[in-house]
Amino acid sequence: MKGHAAKARQFLSDNERADWQDKALWAVRQKRDVAAGSVREWEQLREQASQIKENVLSNLDNYLLQFEQAAIQNGVQVCWAEDDRQFNETILRIIRDHQAQKIVKSKSMLTEECGLNHFLEKEGIEVVDTDLGERIIQFRNEPPSHIVLPAIHLKREEVGELFHEKLHTEKGNSDPTYLTAAARVHLREKFLEADIAITGVNFAVAESGTVVVCTNEGNADMGVHAAPVQIHCMGIEKIIPRTEDLGVFTRLLARSATGQAVTTYTSHYRKPKPGGQMYIVIVDNGRSEHLGLSAHRNSLKCIRCGACMNTCPVYRRSGGYSYGSVIPGPIGSILAPVKQMKDKQDLTFASSLCGSCSNVCPVKVDIHSQLYKWRQEISEKNLFPKAKSYSLSIVGKVLGSNGMYNFSGKAARWALKNMPRRLIYNKLNTWGWGRELPEVPEMSFKEWYKKNGNERKRQ
């Protein structure tokens, strides 16, 4: 399996597209800045959100039980799933119990994580993703490349062609308004004939058993209110204690995600519709183990806004698919090693550690410190590939020794000046593949200081 660096290189080989995506994501980051800047108490909000989430993690068992009890009192059927397999089977059981055939689903990274669509399709059940971006990538048989903007990697012409093939829109017409109108008609039909609607969950309020879902398109509501059966799927970490905490999180979420003051629809589902049935499936899938990693439990605070992706210089220039994990970008790079430390070790290097991710995070996950901590842990466990461990051990020795450091600096300056280019930018120097080495100074700072510092003293 190719690692992040190799896939990023592939992405960058189409220079124009890479540049286009970089700009598109940066524009979202700028919108976020304007939105955050317009709230005077932004930093206090982040602190409050962070503290609420820390309290939740420290009392998660009790909040979950409180939530369950409230939900049951509301007439909701609550199911629990330890892992992806059990989650998928639970959904299948509900579908079979209702003899349902047609399923619509609004955005849920959890169902992506568990591979629900694929599982249900193998059982002969059609699942239609109803978020426009998700429908587009579902037509293309692709996973999302971003958690909030799933089809950000595609150009309008590609969508135009895809819709011409799948929805018989005019050939060559790639006007977003026209294409969205076509999707509306297509999905309206799916909403109205669906037997079951599935949604993800943004927040689950413990004190009232309410689940909150935020969308701009209204697809969660179209699905939930049209189908006789609604299923909401949530990871255990989605709990918040009180209704008033929603005030904090709804102010942060959309501003951080897209730069909007709030999503168009913030829907609060508490009881089944008259004559309908409502399920909530609470999923662990590794989260309770993750909670035990004291150095990394902070990342369970994440509310999936995607701000860290839009700001990350590596994500913007390598694309969501280069990460090879359901959640890409900085947050994905610290979540993936929780379950696959060895296989995903390279993701901890998909960062310059510039810290921008931590600065924009609305719940104050210390993302870049987490990346750094992972690198240390993975190194201690000897899980780096041999070449990396070997070169790092040499670097360690050189940097640890005064004499060797001085000598190697001198040698490198001499080599860069005097050796032929192809000797320096060779296959082994992976660093030199995408970068030009700096112009070589005459002497090191140490040497310069020795010379000039002494002169100054004499003056």
Added chain:
Amino acid sequence: MNGKDNKQNTEMGSRQTIIERIRQNKPETKPLPGSFTGNQEPVSKEQLSVCFRESLIKAGAEIAEPDGNEGLEPYKEKHFPEAVDLTDTAVRKKYSSEISKKELEKTGTVIIEGQFGVAENGAIWLDETNFPNRLLPFIAERLIILLNKENIVSNMHGAYRKIDLRNTGFGVFISGPSKTADIEQSLVYGAHGAKRLTIVLFD
């Protein structure tokens, strides 16, 4: 024991396992912070109104205002004669939860009364007491929300202080027409829900 019971029993076992694992792994208790106070500066009604309007326009909504002499009823009749007016008891009865989806699909313009608006983002709170069928506010092609000018709060903290989720089965903040930017970040109104949202502010 049949297969179905078996599966449900495993799920109950899972609940126990998950809760047990959380108990073992959770960190020591961190306190839940008190209510968020933030910016406490008093805001005048005038300021709230200006801010609310700006937020709505930004979110793509339209604002209408019957002038002082014109009552709300004549205004509705004049401007939205074909609308399904959910403030009318007879209409509410007709559009109860039993109405077929086929019938609902034909819905053009729907008039709903909103409970209050939020100045900082233009969101308006509605719950089941405002519509007889949960699908109506979403399936309508055009949504008209009537809102008393007095009922505007400053921000989401104020908003949630007014809401008791324990009193409603379903409630929603709506802050504009349905929209998407999933095709090349181009903003398009009318993804799945209402294509147009008009807020009628009345005294």
